Amino acid sequence: MEGFWYKEWSQGRRFVIKISPGEPLRKRLLEFAASAGVKNAVIVSAVGSVKNVRFRGIKAGARLPITEPRMHQHEAAGPLELLGLEGNLITDEKGEIDSHLHVLLGKSSGEVVGGHLFDAEVFATCEILLTEMLVEGIERHPSKSGGVSTIFIDEEA
Template identity: 35%
Template sequence: MEFEPGRVFLLRAPEGVDLLDFVNGFAEKNGIKTAIVKGIGSLRNPVVGYYSEEIKAYKRIELFGTFELLTLLGNVSIKDGKPFAHLHVTLGNANGNVFGGHLMKGEVFVAELYVQELVGEPLVRKERGNNLSLWDEEPL
């Protein structure tokens, strides 16, 4: 799919909110249907996921404490008629250990976000089997 660049937002998420809920709410409030999301900051007690092909579900990895949000990268598209943020994170702890995966939950301590709206026919996620909601494949 081809898109034109739309609005660009630089914003800070409030302390104490769930980052995933915040991005979804921001997109809905601002009428954003498709976007690129990037960010840095720190999260408390994040939960990340790793998709297991064997069990066809995400394995939850719960982390305890405050983690540096080294990178956040993802997108917004439409799922079940509403904006849906699909975000991946790289997180670091006080010992320099790094963890990463699909963001499932994370309380914001600090989060600075870049949201680049993409204008065009919105990408829509649909159940494709294996408990995954994916976009249509681009024809070759």
Template identity: 65%
Template sequence: MEGLWYKECSNGRRFIIKITPGESLTTRLLQFAHLTDVRYAMIVSALGSVKNVRLRGIKTGARLPITEPRITIHDIEGPCELLGLQGNIVPGESDLLDYHFHIMMSKSSGEVVGGHLYDAEVFATCEIVLTELDVSGVERHVSKVGGIPTIYIDEEAP
């Protein structure tokens, strides 16, 4: 169907993960995936607190492809309450694992901010529920249209 691609998948193993203070959220999640041989996964829930957060937002009025001038990088010192983390882990270029995470957090003022997560340092704790996906034929590649890494679905793969 033009404009829509999909791949049926089923749940594999499920994990409860705790990341301790001072650790990189993204680095530890990728290390966990390598350690447990998880190739495809999605975050079900996440909470805790973070600091030294680097995230991206797309500028108002931007058009495709998304390029450096069309994004805003935000560095937020925190600490902030982690209200949510969503995203997935799939193989990327050269078959290395790649992630696409979005974060939502609240500042001490109660203001809620979020965007595409580059990295964050765990402040007090981070508790994540992650589920492995049983699927094949899904990879992340840079989209010529979007200009950013996005999933590619091979509908012919088993």
């Protein structure tokens, strides 16, 4: 197929995850997945509050491939409302779980910022609803154009 690829997946187990104050969000999410034996998953919902957030945005006028000079790194001390966290956990080519996460953050002023999440520390609470994806033939690989690892689909698997 040209221009797009796809894989059908079945829903596996569903989890409610609560991460405590002071904990690193991404690290704890990946540790949970490893301990529960989750290979691939999608975040259905996430709410709470965070601080010490590191995320990125793509600079206006950027061209492909997205490289460091074409990104803007942001750091927000917070605390900030976690208005949204979306993304997926996919096993990489080494068999280790990796994540691709995007975040929406609410400032006390009412402004909303967001982008590709590198990490954040939970402030008061973080509640994540996660659905396991039962699928074969997908892996996360470094992207030549995207600046982060993205899903690779093996159409024959």
